[in-house]
Amino acid sequence: AKAHEMIHVERVGLNGNVGLIKLNRPKALNALCGQLMSELRVALREFDDDDKIGAIILTGNEKAFAAGADIKEMINKDFASTYSGRFLEEWTAVSDTRKPVIAVVNGYALGGGCELAMMCDIIYAGENAFFGQPEINIGTIPGAGGSQRLTRAVGKSLSMEMNLTGNRIDAKQALTSGLVSKVYPTDEVVNKAIELGEKIAAQSPLIVAMCKEAVNSAYEMTLREGLHFERRLFHNTFATKDRKEGMSAFAEKRKPTWTSS
Ligand code: CAA
Numbered sequence: 001a002k003a004h005e006m007i008h009v010e011r012v013g014l015n016g017n018v019g020l021i022k023l024n025r026p027k028a029l030n031a032l033c034g035q036l037m038s039e040l041r042v043a044l045r046e047f048d049d050d051d052k053i054g055a056i057i058l059t060g061n062e063k064a065f066a067a068g069a070d071i072k073e074m075i076n077k078d079f080a081s082t083y084s085g086r087f088l089e090e091w092t093a094v095s096d097t098r099k100p101v102i103a104v105v106n107g108y109a110l111g112g113g114c115e116l117a118m119m120c121d122i123i124y125a126g127e128n129a130f131f132g133q134p135e136i137n138i139g140t141i142p143g144a145g146g147s148q149r150l151t152r153a154v155g156k157s158l159s160m161e162m163n164l165t166g167n168r169i170d171a172k173q174a175l176t177s178g179l180v181s182k183v184y185p186t187d188e189v190v191n192k193a194i195e196l197g198e199k200i201a202a203q204s205p206l207i208v209a210m211c212k213e214a215v216n217s218a219y220e221m222t223l224r225e226g227l228h229f230e231r232r233l234f235h236n237t238f239a240t241k242d243r244k245e246g247m248s249a250f251a252e253k254r255k256p257t258w259t260s261s
Pocket of ligand 1: 027028029031032067068069070071072088108110111112113115134135138141142143144146
């Protein structure tokens with residue numbers, strides 16, 4: 001198989017410092033089969049390791065971000081094979097990416113598609129976006145964060161409703177419930193995300209990575225532990241040249257030049 005058969009990968013933004021990954025399995029509404037997920041993992045890793053890239057965008061097409069894990073691939077699996085084969089475990093690579101990943105959701109983000117978007121750091125939605133966890137309708141439950149990340153994002157009542165019934169929410173409700181940070185017209189949302197990616201890519205990559213780690217710790221730690229971890233990371237920024245440069249540039253009324261050191 002070609003390196004990228006089910007995804008498109010390009011560099012975008014004025015300085016080419018934003019990596020764009022487009023899921024490209026339109027006939028199956030970007031159903032997340034094993035091959036697609038493994039191509040995605042490789043592409044994310046390549047951008048993550050590339051010094052020229054400061055932020056990554058993950059999107060689908062105007063009809064679907066992704067309609068879930070590939071149901072046809074799952075039909076004949078049994079417990080032993082999913083357990084031994086660590087089914088879906090490789091998906092965690094998405095949330096292990098160190099650089100900020102922005103999901104741009106147009107159309108369906110269902111099941112694994114919604115979970116994939118929630119593994120990203122920021123979600124922008126097009127006006128036609130729908131989010132849902134319809135696994136219950138096919139006799140299973142979410143396996144990649146739908147019962148966990150969704151609950152933390154939108155709260156128990158809405159998450160329970162979505163998980164127990166498959167009821168979808170639209171872009172507007174996703175915005176008011178805190179699942180996404182912005183909604184834009186469908187044909188503009190990718191460009192808005194690129195602008196956001198460029199803004200992030202213009203910061204110190206070193207400090208951006210530390211900042212992402214700090215925010216993510218809010219999901220994993222108690223408040224006391226999280227505040228402690230944040231303060232330590234904050235102190236750590238004082239061991240960097242970029243911290244000194246940033247504050248000096250402010251005082252000297254000039255733009256900072258980051259060296260990621
Ligand atoms: N897996 C495999 N194929 C899928 C798919 C999926 N999740 N979603 C859509 N497709 C395929 C359809 O089978 C169809 O293929 P054919 O043309 O070969 O029949 C093609 O994509 C187009 O789909 P539809 O004809 O169904 O399109 P539609 O516009 O009528 O409906 C839809 C769109 C409502 C999204 C509908 O496709 C649908 O309900 N999809 C399944 C959604 C779902 O249940 N997702 C959860 C999957 S389980 C999961 O994700 C587990 C986990 O937690 C990781």
